[in-house]
Amino acid sequence: MNDRNEALSGGIHPPTPPPELRARALSAARRAVNRTDEPDVWTRIWNSRPAHFAWAASVAGLIFAHLVVPNPVAGNGPDAALPLAAAAGADSELAEIAALPRLSSKLPGFEVVPPNAGSRPNETPE
Amino acid sequence: MEAMTRTTDPRWSERIEASADRSDEIESRWLEVFRSLAGGRVQALDELYDLAAVDVYRLALWRMGSREDAEDVVQDVFVRVAEQGRRLASVRHPKSWLLTVAHRRTIDLIRGGRRHRTDPVEEAPYLEAIQEDPDLKLEAERVSRLVHRLPAKQREVVLLRHFAGCTFREIGRITGVPTFTAASRHRLAMARLRRMLEAKDE
Numbered sequence: 001m002n003d004r005n006e007a008l009s010g011g012i013h014p015p016t017p018p019p020e021l022r023a024r025a026l027s028a029a030r031r032a033v034n035r036t037d038e039p040d041v042w043t044r045i046w047n048s049r050p051a052h053f054a055w056a057a058s059v060a061g062l063i064f065a066h067l068v069v070p071n072p073v074a075g076n077g078p079d080a081a082l083p084l085a086a087a088a089g090a091d092s093e094l095a096e097i098a099a100l101p102r103l104s105s106k107l108p109g110f111e112v113v114p115p116n117a118g119s120r121p122n123e124t125p126e
Numbered sequence: 127m128e129a130m131t132r133t134t135d136p137r138w139s140e141r142i143e144a145s146a147d148r149s150d151e152i153e154s155r156w157l158e159v160f161r162s163l164a165g166g167r168v169q170a171l172d173e174l175y176d177l178a179a180v181d182v183y184r185l186a187l188w189r190m191g192s193r194e195d196a197e198d199v200v201q202d203v204f205v206r207v208a209e210q211g212r213r214l215a216s217v218r219h220p221k222s223w224l225l226t227v228a229h230r231r232t233i234d235l236i237r238g239g240r241r242h243r244t245d246p247v248e249e250a251p252y253l254e255a256i257q258e259d260p261d262l263k264l265e266a267e268r269v270s271r272l273v274h275r276l277p278a279k280q281r282e283v284v285l286l287r288h289f290a291g292c293t294f295r296e297i298g299r300i301t302g303v304p305t306f307t308a309a310s311r312h313r314l315a316m317a318r319l320r321r322m323l324e325a326k327d328e
Contacts, residue, residue: 011255011256011257011259011262011265012253012254012255012256012262012265012266012269013253013254013256013289014184014187014188014252014253014254014285014289015183015184015187015193015251015253015254016180016183016184017179017180017183017196017197017200018193018197021179021183021197021200021201022175022179024197024201025175025179025200025201025204026171026172026175026204028201028204028205029171029204029205029207029208030168030171030208031205032205032208032209033168033171033208033211035209
């Protein structure tokens with residue numbers, strides 16, 4: 001306590017902590033420091049060398065796969081628009097069966113209506 | 127307790143100026159200790175105990191009215207400090223911060239109902255005589271009883287102001303109230319104590 005408090009208290013003051021509390025409080029605090037020194041699971045993963053290797057290997061694998069494995073949509077591989085059976089060079093009848101008739105504009109009975117036609121194809125003009 | 131109201135003494139202003147210089151010095155020591163702890167120097171805990179334990183213990187005792195609870199609070203506060211690690215470097219007002227931790231811990235214990243049931247005046251007097259003087263002892267006991275009759279919030283402000291050397295701004299920061307409220311609580315507490323002392327004297 002400083003002079004000011006001595007003067008204020010006039011010979012009386014609040015009790016001080018018991019001496020044995022020092023060792024107890026400090027040892028508990030030191031234990032807490034040691035606890036916090038141990039890294040948590042995320043820090044350990046972040047700092048782990050095998051995890052770094054795994055990450056690097058997976059990135060390298062992805063890049064390799066991207067370069068080597070052909071992309072069918074981009075046109076390097078078989079035509080994605082064709083059914084699998086036709087692409088595989090199977091017989092043409094099988095390819096025709098496998099084709100999706102409702103989506104093919106070349107099939108008979110399928111008429112493509114221009115968007116500004118103004119009337120439905122089956123309507124008869126008066 | 128008469129001395130608590132002795133503020134018109136001409137030597138008083140000199141003493142306050144001297145204590146202001148010392149409080150700057152103490153503040154820088156606090157900051158140094160916190161930085162050491164943030165830097166991982168565990169030995170700084172000892173220095174922090176020397177600086178802080180008395181105030182933390184007294185604050186807890188005056189809030190809780192039990193020596194055992196006050197000891198628990200001191201221990202918990204030091205554990206909390208140790209757990210902060212590097213974050214301690216960013217604390218700008220270490221003393222206020224530490225007393226805030228102590229204040230909140232007492233609130234947690236009170237709300238959680240984990241208090242030791244004791245008679246605060248009999249078993250944990252709020253005030254003690256500095257010397258082995260029977261008159262002072264009687265005076266300490268008498269004032270302890272009066273202090274016990276104050277609301278806990280006012281009691282805490284009196285302690286922080288007169289025995290921990292805090293400013294009203296610091297008290298506001300510690301107790302989580304505006305500076306004006308802290309000053310108002312102090313004024314009410316002192317007026318009440320004065321009234322009680324006069325009533326006892328008559």
